[in-house]
Amino acid sequence: MLNVSNLHVHYGAIHALKGVSFNLEEGEIVALIGSNGAGKSTLLKTISGLLEATEGEVSYQDEIISGQPAQDIVSKGVIHIPEGRKIFPKMTVVENLEMGAFLLRDRRLVAERMEAMFERFPVLRDRKKQLGGTLSGGEQQMLTMARGLMTNPKLMLLDEPSMGLAPVLVEKVFDIIEEINEQGTSILLVEQNAQMALSIADRAYVLETGRITLSGDALDLMENPLVIEAYLGG
Amino acid sequence: MKPPNLFRKSAEKGLVYSLVMIFMMMIGFHVVAANLMSKVFGVTVLRGSIPEVRFMAFVHILFAFLFGWGASDRQRDKKSRIRQGLITSLTAGGIIALFSVLLNYLVEAQIDIRQYLTAFSADSMRYFILNQGQSGIFVLFAIYLFTGLLGTILAIIFQSEKAQTSRQSLKAKIGEAAQTFSDKMPTLVKKHWKYGIYAILVVVLLIMPMRWGSYYNFVASVVGVYVIAGIGLNIMVGLSGQLMLGYAAFFAMGAYSVALLNAPTPHGIMLGFWPSLLVGVVAAMIGAVLLGLPIMRLRGDYLAIVTLGFGEIIRILLKSDLLIDFTGGPRGIHAIQGPTLFGRSFTSDSDYVYLILVFIAISIFIYQRLANSRTGRAWLAIKEDPIAAQATGINLRGYKLLALIIGAAFAGLVGGIAAARNAFTGPNDHSLMVSINVLSLLIVGGMNSIPGIVLGAFALRGLPEILREVETYRQLAFGILLIVMMLVRPKGLWPGSRPVLEKVDEEVVEEISTEIKKPKRKRTHA
Numbered sequence: 001m002l003n004v005s006n007l008h009v010h011y012g013a014i015h016a017l018k019g020v021s022f023n024l025e026e027g028e029i030v031a032l033i034g035s036n037g038a039g040k041s042t043l044l045k046t047i048s049g050l051l052e053a054t055e056g057e058v059s060y061q062d063e064i065i066s067g068q069p070a071q072d073i074v075s076k077g078v079i080h081i082p083e084g085r086k087i088f089p090k091m092t093v094v095e096n097l098e099m100g101a102f103l104l105r106d107r108r109l110v111a112e113r114m115e116a117m118f119e120r121f122p123v124l125r126d127r128k129k130q131l132g133g134t135l136s137g138g139e140q141q142m143l144t145m146a147r148g149l150m151t152n153p154k155l156m157l158l159d160e161p162s163m164g165l166a167p168v169l170v171e172k173v174f175d176i177i178e179e180i181n182e183q184g185t186s187i188l189l190v191e192q193n194a195q196m197a198l199s200i201a202d203r204a205y206v207l208e209t210g211r212i213t214l215s216g217d218a219l220d221l222m223e224n225p226l227v228i229e230a231y232l233g234g
Numbered sequence: 235m236k237p238p239n240l241f242r243k244s245a246e247k248g249l250v251y252s253l254v255m256i257f258m259m260m261i262g263f264h265v266v267a268a269n270l271m272s273k274v275f276g277v278t279v280l281r282g283s284i285p286e287v288r289f290m291a292f293v294h295i296l297f298a299f300l301f302g303w304g305a306s307d308r309q310r311d312k313k314s315r316i317r318q319g320l321i322t323s324l325t326a327g328g329i330i331a332l333f334s335v336l337l338n339y340l341v342e343a344q345i346d347i348r349q350y351l352t353a354f355s356a357d358s359m360r361y362f363i364l365n366q367g368q369s370g371i372f373v374l375f376a377i378y379l380f381t382g383l384l385g386t387i388l389a390i391i392f393q394s395e396k397a398q399t400s401r402q403s404l405k406a407k408i409g410e411a412a413q414t415f416s417d418k419m420p421t422l423v424k425k426h427w428k429y430g431i432y433a434i435l436v437v438v439l440l441i442m443p444m445r446w447g448s449y450y451n452f453v454a455s456v457v458g459v460y461v462i463a464g465i466g467l468n469i470m471v472g473l474s475g476q477l478m479l480g481y482a483a484f485f486a487m488g489a490y491s492v493a494l495l496n497a498p499t500p501h502g503i504m505l506g507f508w509p510s511l512l513v514g515v516v517a518a519m520i521g522a523v524l525l526g527l528p529i530m531r532l533r534g535d536y537l538a539i540v541t542l543g544f545g546e547i548i549r550i551l552l553k554s555d556l557l558i559d560f561t562g563g564p565r566g567i568h569a570i571q572g573p574t575l576f577g578r579s580f581t582s583d584s585d586y587v588y589l590i591l592v593f594i595a596i597s598i599f600i601y602q603r604l605a606n607s608r609t610g611r612a613w614l615a616i617k618e619d620p621i622a623a624q625a626t627g628i629n630l631r632g633y634k635l636l637a638l639i640i641g642a643a644f645a646g647l648v649g650g651i652a653a654a655r656n657a658f659t660g661p662n663d664h665s666l667m668v669s670i671n672v673l674s675l676l677i678v679g680g681m682n683s684i685p686g687i688v689l690g691a692f693a694l695r696g697l698p699e700i701l702r703e704v705e706t707y708r709q710l711a712f713g714i715l716l717i718v719m720m721l722v723r724p725k726g727l728w729p730g731s732r733p734v735l736e737k738v739d740e741e742v743v744e745e746i747s748t749e750i751k752k753p754k755r756k757r758t759h760a
């Protein structure tokens with residue numbers, strides 16, 4: 001479904017991705033783990049068109065999408081949920097969700113999806129009219145995910161959904177991710193919380209300073225001594 | 235118990251207050267204030283002369299009262315409030331008195347420092363201490379101390395719970411009366427009273443230009459031009475969040491299009507006003523594209539600096555000898571022909587006021603439609619968080635560019651009209667100051683609000699025209715107004731409420747939610 005080959009990205013002189021290749025099949029959850037500054041967010045941004053690659057290409061459903069503008073990639077069903085809870089702080093919850101459906105023009109469909117989001121994230125229903133910026137961190141995370149789901153994406157790029165959440169909430173977020181996946185959305189999951197990420201992923205890649213150094217089935221990687229030492233606090 | 239920092243805070247406040255007065259004196263504003271005061275009392279002062287001394291005293295008393303009023307914190311109890319008022323008034327009075335000692339010394343020693351501070355003439359210094367010399371200093375101190383205390387006491391009384399509840403009950407009574415009044419109104423009036431007000435406003439606007447003479451028509455057209463410019467700039471800054479400091483460049487494009495195509499010199503094309511105006515609008519839009527494409531990635535300070543540079547480059551080009559044969563150089567272009575409509579040419583000031591009013595109406599209409607559209611929502615999202623906006627599928631570059639183009643079109647339009655109205659345009663009509671004025675009117679009036687823009691345009695362009703006498707102090711008044719504004723009403727005089735986005739109406743959501751819930755319930759019962 002998603003094929004990334006030999007991807008290079010530069011920030012000026014900084015060489016953030018140095019030839020990354022990997023793939024993701026339809027229906028999978030693929031985890032991408034790596035330490036701070038490894039280039040995980042850079043990779044997601046490049047896939048979703050927020051950044052441009054200097055070399056290499058990204059193809060999605062047999063079409064090259066690297067180089068296309070972000071909004072075209074969104075309209076193909078690839079949704080990027082950026083790290084750091086990028087909600088619209090001065091819009092209400094409902095308005096945030098509407099923005100998520102910006103590309104949908106069918107009002108009834110938007111209302112339906114919104115209702116579905118309220119079913120899945122009941123906290124949001126209680127806070128319909130509250131401004132995004134006044135939600136708690138956990139609620140904001142729910143809102144960014146709900147907003148991303150408004151377009152019913154085929155592929156979701158999730159950047160550190162558990163960042164700064166209490167353990168109970170982390171569990172819940174991961175449950176929701178699994179649920180979304182079961183309903184047919186493929187997921188590329190970037191996580192610091194390797195333990196949790198590997199426990200729900202089918203496969204995983206390890207990214208270190210711009211290169212993929214390890215890959216394999218999530219369960220195998222969990223037992224890999226290198227991974228245990230570096231990422232599972234072993 | 236006395237809070238430990240009460241003393242220091244109040245003393246600081248007194249210091250700030252006294253500095254306000256000292257600053258006023260240093261720029262000679264105390265004479266202007268006394269002048270205004272004398273106007274309030276209906277006493278005319280000869281131009282260039284200093285008003286009667288009692289008015290200076292009134293100014294001191296007024297400020298001392300205000301200082302005392304502002305000295306204490308509402309939350310504190312009476313005793314500490316009085317103490318605060320006392321400390322603040324003492325500090326303010328003390329420092330002002332010390333400053334007056336200095337003034338008195340300068341006057342008596344006949345030291346002339348006017349070459350450094352023009353306001354330090356002996357007359358002006360003496361006037362500050364009420365023409366009294368040493369005893370004036372004591373009077374001043376007494377004024378600041380006692381009037382200040384009076385201010386504090388009145389503030390306490392006025393803000394006491396009793397006073398507040400009685401005011402609230404009064405408000406409630408008025409509200410009730412209004413309610414019963416409106417209940418008695420026929421439903422027709424109840425529903426459409428707003429349109430009634432609009433209608434009255436329109437009638438007034440239609441009649442006034444014929445009645446109030448050409449001077450006020452001149453003022454009205456200046457304000458009107460700035461209203462349209464403000465609406466245009468608001469689309470760039472207020473709606474899409476791009477700080478534009480070179481707005482006057484788009485003005486220039488409209489003005490010069492009309493000038494070059496519809497004036498006898500330097501080209502004598504005489505295309506006619508309306509086609510020239512259209513060319514001007516299109517030229518401004520093209521200018522926006524040329525500027526916009528390379529700066530799309532810039533944000534914040536960088537964007538501001540580049541747009542500022544752009545504005546200056548355009549102005550300098552117009553002014554340069556290089557293009558003198560083409561643009562008329564620094565002297566500008568004269569005798570620009572105005573519009574004709576139905577065979578009648580626009581000659582009087584009121585004609586232009588009507589023309590501008592029509593375009594204001596069109597601008598407001600376009601602005602409202604845009605702000606509440608899908609495009610408006612995209613702009614808002616971009617302004618709040620560009621990355622999140624992009625991630626939801628908004629075409630960042632496209633929408634930002636669109637805001638620039640539409641905003642520039644307004645500027646081109648208004649530049650063309652102003653050039654025809656003045657029958658002249660030159661490089662100095664499009665200086666940085668124009669850009670800053672338009673931006674200031676948004677800040678003073680309030681972003682994203684039509685009434686705010688109108689108020690801002692009036693405050694920044696209309697008031698200075700009406701208060702011609704204080705013309706010299708206009709820049710200063712701007713400065714003070716801006717500072718006070720930012721402190722008192724940081725969002726402007728009449729800020730806009732954010733356009734409501736609720737595209738999905740609640741009813742549909744409710745309906746769907748009940749639909750979804752129904753089958754579930756059945757299942758559990760079965």
Ligand SMILES: Nc1ncnc2c1ncn2[C@@H]1O[C@H](COP(=O)(O)OP(=O)(O)OP(=O)(O)O)[C@@H](O)[C@H]1O
Nearest residue numbers: 011014016034035036037038039040041042043083
């Ligand atoms: N806008 C930028 N300009 C310059 N360098 C950048 C920029 N964004 C990221 N980088 C650099 O690129 C490298 C990769 O950053 P990236 O954000 O992709 O890391 P990450 O793996 O997501 O880290 P984290 O887990 O901390 O979020 C880092 O060295 C970072 O400093």
Ligand SMILES: [Mg+2]
Nearest residue numbers: 040041042083
């Ligand atoms: Mg990251």
